[in-house]
Amino acid sequence: MITIRDEIAADIPARETLLDICLGERRTAKSSERLREGRLPAEGLALIAERDGKLAATVRLWPVEANGVKALLLGPLAVSPELQGEGLGKAMMREAIWRAACHGHGAIILVGDAPYYSRFGFSTEPTRSLAMPGPVERERFLALELRDGALDGAKGVLVAAGRADATAPAAASLRRAA
Numbered sequence: 001m002i003t004i005r006d007e008i009a010a011d012i013p014a015r016e017t018l019l020d021i022c023l024g025e026r027r028t029a030k031s032s033e034r035l036r037e038g039r040l041p042a043e044g045l046a047l048i049a050e051r052d053g054k055l056a057a058t059v060r061l062w063p064v065e066a067n068g069v070k071a072l073l074l075g076p077l078a079v080s081p082e083l084q085g086e087g088l089g090k091a092m093m094r095e096a097i098w099r100a101a102c103h104g105h106g107a108i109i110l111v112g113d114a115p116y117y118s119r120f121g122f123s124t125e126p127t128r129s130l131a132m133p134g135p136v137e138r139e140r141f142l143a144l145e146l147r148d149g150a151l152d153g154a155k156g157v158l159v160a161a162g163r164a165d166a167t168a169p170a171a172a173s174l175r176r177a178a
């Protein structure tokens with residue numbers, strides 16, 4: 001049986017391994033990472049899926065803003081290779097979107113494959129006036145408004161808006177040493 005629940009500190013080593021397997025070690029070079037490094041995910045919006053006590057999927061959402069307009073950045077989303085194609089990614093996305101709306105957030109932004117994320121309502125239209133803090137392929141720069149007009153006035157480069165992660169410097173130097 002698969003359970004989706006809040007991520008806890010003890011999940012982090014298995015989550016890192018899953019992300020290395022699914023996205024490769026170069027994942028930290030992505031523009032999205034510039035909006036995540038040194039920050040904590042949004043409250044109640046770091047989720048994992050667990051099957052038989054083993055981590056099966058992960059997704060996190062991060063506070064960001066542009067021109068004073070607040071939103072969430074979703075990512076990374078990853079599903080364990082042996083479970084891919086069985087609907088777990090969709091279940092993680094539905095749970096993430098539902099929880100984001102319940103927490104009162106107005107919009108979710110992400111960089112990812114439009115053919116996958118369009119099924120949840122994500123499109124390039126709401127990101128037309130936005131930029132990432134680094135290179136991004138426009139056709140992969142997507143957003144979903146949870147509230148009509150939530151991204152009105154959002155323009156320019158997205159900046160991180162989450163709480164600082166007190167453990168981040170140690171993690172960064174570990175990465176450099178690796």
Ligand SMILES: CC(C)(COP(=O)(O)OP(=O)(O)OC[C@H]1O[C@@H](n2cnc3c(N)ncnc32)[C@H](O)[C@@H]1OP(=O)(O)O)[C@@H](O)C(=O)NCCC(=O)NCCS
Pocket residue numbers: 022023076077078079080083084085086087088089090091111112113114115116
């Ligand atoms: C992308 C990922 C999260 C999808 O999760 P999943 O559990 O395998 O997908 P689901 O079973 O929920 O959904 C399967 C559907 O999504 C489609 N799909 C999966 N990956 C896709 C992609 N990259 N682009 C377009 N469609 C995709 C499948 O064709 C299938 O379509 P169908 O419902 O019409 O049959 C997962 O494959 C994964 O972890 N991949 C590696 C990491 C990654 O690429 N993460 C996304 C970063 S943007």
